[in-house]
Amino acid sequence: MGRSTATSKAKERLIKIVKKVVKERQMATTDTVRKTSPANDAVDVLLRDVSDGGSSDTPSQPLDFVSGKIVEMMIPGEETMPTAMTLAVKFLSDNPVALAKLVEENMEFKRRKLESGEEYNWSDYMSLSFTHNVINETLRMANIINGVWRKALKDVEIKGYLIPKGWCVLASFISVHMDEDIYENPYQFDPWRWDRINGSVNSNVCFTPFGGGQRLCPGLELSKLEISIFLHQLVTRYSWRAEEDKIVSFPTVKMKRRLPIRVAPVERTSHIPVEDH
Numbered sequence: 010m011g012r013s014t015a016t017s018k019a020k021e022r023l024i025k026i027v028k029k030v031v032k033e034r035q036m037a038t039t040d041t042v043r044k045t046s047p048a049n050d051a052v053d054v055l056l057r058d059v060s061d062g063g064s065s066d067t068p069s070q071p072l073d074f075v076s077g078k079i080v081e082m083m084i085p086g087e088e089t090m091p092t093a094m095t096l097a098v099k100f101l102s103d104n105p106v107a108l109a110k111l112v113e114e115n116m117e118f119k120r121r122k123l124e125s126g127e128e129y130n131w132s133d134y135m136s137l138s139f140t141h142n143v144i145n146e147t148l149r150m151a152n153i154i155n156g157v158w159r160k161a162l163k164d165v166e167i168k169g170y171l172i173p174k175g176w177c178v179l180a181s182f183i184s185v186h187m188d189e190d191i192y193e194n195p196y197q198f199d200p201w202r203w204d205r206i207n208g209s210v211n212s213n214v215c216f217t218p219f220g221g222g223q224r225l226c227p228g229l230e231l232s233k234l235e236i237s238i239f240l241h242q243l244v245t246r247y248s249w250r251a252e253e254d255k256i257v258s259f260p261t262v263k264m265k266r267r268l269p270i271r272v273a274p275v276e277r278t279s280h281i282p283v284e285d286h
């Protein structure tokens with residue numbers, strides 16, 4: 010069986026499973042309850058939208074519409090997210106000073122939350138500046154999507170270069186993320202660089218792990234939030250030891266041995282000292 014046939018069969022099976030879940034959810038609640046109670050997840054939001062009707066693109070087959078949207082959200086995140094998390098663990102395992110700083114920031118934050126009894130919220134997440142630096146640096150070095158192809162539908166001239174109609178162009182993110190004219194010591198995992206850069210890098214052009222323009226990844230914020238939740242739980246509750254492994258960057262980025270790690274729960278009670286950087 011060809012790879013594309015196997016892939017489309019797998020997708021069909023996935024759609025079937027998702028449809029069943031969406032249908033059960035649809036049957037479990039009435040439209041009125043759905044409209045008045047808070048949405049718990051994307052399925053709730055989509056079901057509420059289709060039951061609201063009204064808009065010009067209201068689908069004639071709501072179940073297919075909602076299931077299709079859920080599958081579209083599952084597939085692009087299915088490989089990218091585990092890869093981003095694995096590489097974050099790899100870079101942190103190799104950089105104990107960065108790891109210690111990350112632990113300190115997250116432990117301090119957890120302690121404050123436990124003391125106040127408040128729940129975690131968006132502004133807490135936004136305040137974790139070193140965690141954001143770690144995520145940016147991971148995405149810069151990981152180059153999970155190393156570039157995107159575009160086809161010229163007509164002759165296009167950019168900065169004096171002609172791209173003839175029908176030609177394809179590779180916008181190579183990895184070339185930009187590893188350009189030493191933009192990033193000093195680009196092969197070094199240095200989360201602190203994002204404090205130094207502080208707006209001096211044009212992030213629309215020089216930092217594009219999620220692409221840009223009309224096709225900008227809609228999972229951008231969700232991805233960063235998921236990575237930060239993963240890192241928060243990992244570093245505040247566990248310690249780990251990673252085995253030797255190698256990053257393979259072609260054709261897609263992955264760890265040769267899937268980065269085996271040994272994880273142990275920890276009871277962290279005090280600050281971990283962080284060296285000056």
Ligand code: HEM
Pocket residue numbers: 081082083085086087089090093153154157158217218219220221223224225226227228229231232
């Ligand atoms: C670290 C994780 C991720 C990375 C690095 C990433 C990267 C990208 C990039 C570079 C593109 C643009 C492709 C292009 O221009 O041709 C893209 C598109 C897309 N991404 Fe992500 N993505 C990530 C996670 C996710 C997640 C979690 C979701 C869904 C929840 C998602 C949904 C999508 C969708 C639907 C598109 C297509 C958008 C369109 O064509 O208009 N991505 N992603």
